[in-house]
Each structure stands twice: as structure tokens, then as C-alpha cells.
Amino acid sequence: GETLESAIEASKAMNAKGIMVSLDLLGESVSSAEETRAARDDILGTIDGIAQSGIDGNVSVKLTQLGLDIGPDLCVENMRTILNRAREHDIFVRVDMESSEHTERTLRLFYDQLYPEFAGLTGVVIQSYLRRSGQDVDELVRLGARVRLCKGAYAEPASVAFQEREKVSESFVQLMEVLLEKGNYPGIATHDGELVDKALAFVEARKIASDRFEFQMLYGVRRDLQEELHARGYNMRVYIPFGTASWRRASSRRPWVGGDRRFDPRRLSRSPRSAACLRGRRRACVLRGGVRRRSTRRGRPLRCSAAVRALVGEW
Secondary structure (H helix, E strand, O other): OOOHHHHHHHHHHHHHOOOEEEEEEOOOOOOOHHHHHHHHHHHHHHHHHHHHHOOOEEEEEOHHHHOOOOOHHHHHHHHHHHHHHHHHHOOOEEEOOOOHHHHHHHHHHHHHHHHHHHOOOEEEEEEOOEOOHHHHHHHHHHHOOOEEEEOOOEOOOOOOEOOOHHHHHHHHHHHHHHHHHHOOOOEEEOOOHHHHHHHHHHHHHOOOOHHHOEEEEEOOOOHHHHHHHHHOOOOEEEEEEEOOOOOOOHHHEOOOOOOOOOOOOHHHHHOHHHHHHHHOOOOEEEEEOOEEEEEOOOOOOOOOOHHHHHHHOOO
16 A cells, blocks of 8 residues: 555554564655655654554665665664664564665675664565675674575676576575574565475474574465465564555566556455466466456466566565
8 A cells, every 4th residue: 555554454454364564665766865864754654653553563674765875874874763763662674685786785884883783673685696695694694683585686687696597596595594594583585385395394304493483475475375374383474565656667677577667465466467477377376355266368478567576576
């Protein structure tokens, strides 16, 4: 939805099922200090809303939304304000990862400015498609920082990122196993059933307790898998994006992402075509109102909205 109120209501519905949430205000790469402070204030309102409503949730933020491209001092000022408010309510703040041109700056700011002062309140995201991520995970594990692992979705050159899906998945598994065995409550963020199965096999073989990590997925995506994992005793968190910001155009995302459309995760539960596209199939079953429906398009590739693919590609 577009409002915090709608995100809170969705969060309550998820919590009623035993599923935690993370609220994510849409938007990135602002161009003025005034815009960063407006985003900061919206995030402060989100933290207050979580505390006042009593939902089991945290927040996710993007540093470019808070001034990383304008100036590091501005970004740190905004993040300190957010983290101090989060400390008042004991609410965790996840720093999202963006394109590779921001990776080093994001991690450097995290290491030097945020983590020393707010170690228990904040963590970062690592993308398995980046070639550098193995070293980054090792350093974050050494620090004891909380990490969310996802695949990554920005269009990156071969010099910095794996281009083949198989390589990205192989990297995901390698990093996931390090985080599950040595990390501090990692978030395993994927809708890929095969990767979920590999995570389950690993924790069962190594006898890793289910309270040492969590699975993370997007609101409205793979609800069947979300509920199955929760029923099996695993921690599950769904990300609930909200706001009125539009997604950036395809120039910053992978080549197969096109258009600039607002993201509405509810489309995924309403649209068999979108769900089929996310699974990379031409034929799929999705749950819609509790009824299993099948969709096809006479053998042609099914297409889904650019915004949906852009976001889900990160997982």
C-alpha cells in the first residue's frame, strides 16, 4: 500500500499467523538534503508506528534515500537520528544494499560510524552475486554483525558480479552456510525453493537451532512456503514495502527489468501471470483467495510487472 497505516494493518495480519515483518519505505537516490530529511522523518514515523501498534517488526532503510550520494556526513546525521529513535523502542534497523558503486561506501559507513555506536540495533545486506561478498561476509562474521543474504538485482559488469544464475546460486549457498554456522542471527532472504531446501538440509545436518536464524521473503510472494516454514518451527519474516515512490528505470537494474511502475506486492497473490514469471515458468499454480488457479498464455513466455521482478530479483 501507499500508507504506513496500510503497512501496519498488513503487519498485524502477518503477526496473527506467527510471521514477523520488516517495513520498507519505498524510495532511493534523492537529490537534496530536504528530501533526505523528509525520508528520515517518514522512517521515524514508521518506527513510532511499529512501537505504538505493538507489531513484531523492524524497519529497512536505503542509505541513498538518506543522503549517501549527497554527502556522508548528512547520511550519518540522518542515520544517527533514526537509530537513536530505534534505540528508544528497541527496534532493529536493517541497512539495505544497493548497486555495487555504493557497496564499499555503505559498508565503510557501517563499519566506521554505525556499528561501533549501534551494534545491536543495526545490520546490513550482502548480495551473493558480487564477487567481493565472501570477504565481506568473513569480516561481518568476525564483527558479529547481523547480515541479510540475498542474490542481488542491479545490472553489474562481469568484473564485479557473477553473470550466470547458477554462479549466483552457488555463491548464495556458500555464503549462507558460513552465516548459518558462524553468523549472528542471519536472515536468509530467498523465494527459491531449492535454496530453502539446501538451507534446511544444512541446519539439520549441523544441528543448528531454528532460533539462530530466520528466513525472509516478500509480502505476498510464496505465501505457501512462508506458512510451511513457520509451521515447521522456523522463524519467518516478510518485507512489506509501502509508500508512493516509483521504482527507478531499467538502467539501474538487470537487463530483463523494464519500465518504471509502482510496486504493489498484492499483485502477486492476484496475478497468476506474475507468479509464473517469478518462477521462470510459462505455467504456474498460485493461491488466490484460498483457491488454486492455473494460468498459461498459449505457450508464450508469461510477463510480470517490472517493479515486481526488480524487487524479487534481489531475493
